[in-house]
């Protein structure tokens with residue numbers, strides 16, 4: 447049985463693991479700390495093919511509170527063809543676009559909704575750039591909870607359709623993600639709703655640690671050399687670091703300090719990259735403008751912590767243009783058969799850049815996190831792909847154009 451407590455990331459003050467996310471003393475964020483039971487590599491081997499296989503490393507205390515829609519244990523694809531194109535011998539794609547709601551957000555949302563159940567709540571919600579909306583709504587549907595989504599009104603059509611289909615109460619905010627986030631925070635507190643990425647953030651982020659656990663296990667409990675991670679708020683990048691560190695503390699993997707971690711952001715909303723390059727703290731972007739709408743978070747909650755992680759892990763931060771994102775989406779699709787949304791395109795575009803700049807050795811074990819599915823954001827691609835011409839159902843005519 448796992449024991450958990452909370453600890454302030456800043457002043458280190460400890461708290462019981464209650465429905466709480468900010469330190470009373472210094473307003474710092476709270477993290478979950480574990481008193482892990484004895485675990486070895488075989489503990490997980492025969493378990494279910496979802497991220498719930500790591501239950502002892504997650505903050506849910508009672509198995510009966512698990513709300514699962516079968517997320518996790520997504521493929522770690524050896525990307526031979528893309529690797530060849532880029533000049534990498536050991537490139538892997540962590541394909542999280544094939545989760546049940548088609549993004550990595552099923553990981554943190556599933557943990558937060560389960561924790562909401564453990565706390566006896568019956569209403570959840572989120573501030574979302576699109577993907578979290580569906581992940582939260584789907585888990586809420588499974589749990590029988592109501593779900594309130596706050597998202598900018600201009601996100602992709604498919605993401606809105608998807609969240610509505612799971613039955614969410616969808617609030618389309620005329621503003622940026624940061625506006626939606628501010629409103630969700632106030633409504634969550636005043637109405638006692640578990641807003642998964644705000645007042646439940648302490649627990650929510652724990653779900654994304656499983657992106658580290660799975661990669662380590664799928665590599666045969668090896669530590670990768672390079673990680674390329676698309677970044678919006680920075681919560682996922684931080685959680686991946688925490689995940690690898692916890693595996694090291696359990697002696698399941700070797701020392702992780704030699705890993706190199708890169709934050710990938712789109713031009714038009716790259717506050718963390720800007721800060722990294724200027725060696726300053728993060729200055730919010732007021733009006734994000736990028737086709738990578740899921741990364742359009744102008745004021746990243748974990749931005750300064752990402753900067754710390756990049757220092758700790760010999761890392762880089764890079765940005766790419768809309769054109770580079772679209773090229774990268776097509777490159778990944780046409781080499782590996784993986785269709786990603788722009789956030790995944792950002793990761794692949796930056797991976798390419800890092801190789802070109804000589805920042806990745808050709809033999810490095812390199813993990814590129816592809817975090818969302820292409821079907822969620824077809825609009826920008828249809829601007830560059832040639833629409834098929836409608837042809838008469840005539841064999842001779844069609845035969846004439848097949849070469």
Ligand SMILES: Cc1ncc(COP(=O)(O)O)c(C=O)c1O
Pocket residue numbers: 549550551575576577578676677678679680681682683740741743789790817818
């Ligand atoms: C597909 C996808 N990838 C990456 C991210 C970035 O995650 P984070 O905000 O934790 O940095 C998001 C955020 O919404 C996303 O939807």
Ligand SMILES: [Zn+2]
Pocket residue numbers: 454455456457458459469470471472473474
């Ligand atoms: Zn504190």
